[in-house]
Amino acid sequence: MSATTAVPRAEFFVAATQHKPWGRESLFAAGEQGYVGKLIEVGAGQSLSLQLHLEKDETISVISGAATFEHGPAEDQLTARTLRPGDTVHIPATVVHRITALTDLLFAEASTAAPGWREDVVRLADRYGRTGTTHP
Template sequence: MTDVAEFALSSLATVVRIEKPWGYEEIFAVVAGHYVGKVLHIWAGESISLQYHEKKEETIAVQSGIVLLDLGPNRDSLVRMELDPGQTASIPSGVVHRVTAVSDAVLLEASTADPGWQLDVVRLEDRYGRATTATR
C-alpha cells in the first residue's frame, strides 16, 4: 500500500450526528487546529442561538431552503439578510449572529478549529432554554 493510501485510510472517520432543538448537525470533518466541516439541518421556523465566538471563524453556505441571517457587532445593531441556495456568508470571530430557517434548510459550515472549538460559543439569547453565557 502506498503512503498516500495508508494516510487516506487512517484519516477515515464516521459522520457524527448531534441532535439540536432546532434540528441537527452532522460533523463530517475535524482537523484539529485547522478546520471543522458541518452540515446543519434547521427546521422551518427554528433558530440557532443568538451567539458569537471568541476565536472561531465560520463560513456558511445555503445548500437548500431559505434562511434569515442576523449579523452585527452586538445584539442592538443586527442587520437581517435573507440567504437563498448558493449564497454564502463569512462570520468573523466576535460577530454576533443567528440563523433562522424560513423553510427547512440545509447549511454547509466550514469553521476554524482552535483548541477548545467545541466550547467556543457565547449564547446571548436562546429560545430553547439553553444557558446564555454573556451579555454582549
C-alpha cells in the first residue's frame, strides 16, 4: 500500500438510545455505511404506529418475546400474523405495517439508508398522538 492509501480500521462507539412512548430503540448503524441497524424494545401491550415508508425498505427479526405484525397494501386491508423469536419479515417500501407487542418484545431492524431515511415515515394511526408526523 502506498503512503497515501488509508488503511480501514474498526470503529467503536456506544449506540445512541432514544426513548419512545412504546419503549426504546438503540441505533447501532446510522446510515453512514449505507444501511441502518436498530435494536427495538417494545413493552407488552404497546404498539408502534400504523405506518408506511415511501422509499425505506426494512427487515425485522424477533429476538425475544411475541408480537402481532399487521401488514397490507392499505389501512383497511391488513393481515395479522404472530411473530416469535427467530421469525423474520421483509417489509418493502409502501407496505402498510404495525407491530404490537403481546409480551415484552425485542427485535432487530435493518433498513436502507437513502437520504432522508429518518423522515421517511407516514404515520396513518398512532395511539401516542403522532399521527401524520415524522417525529420520533
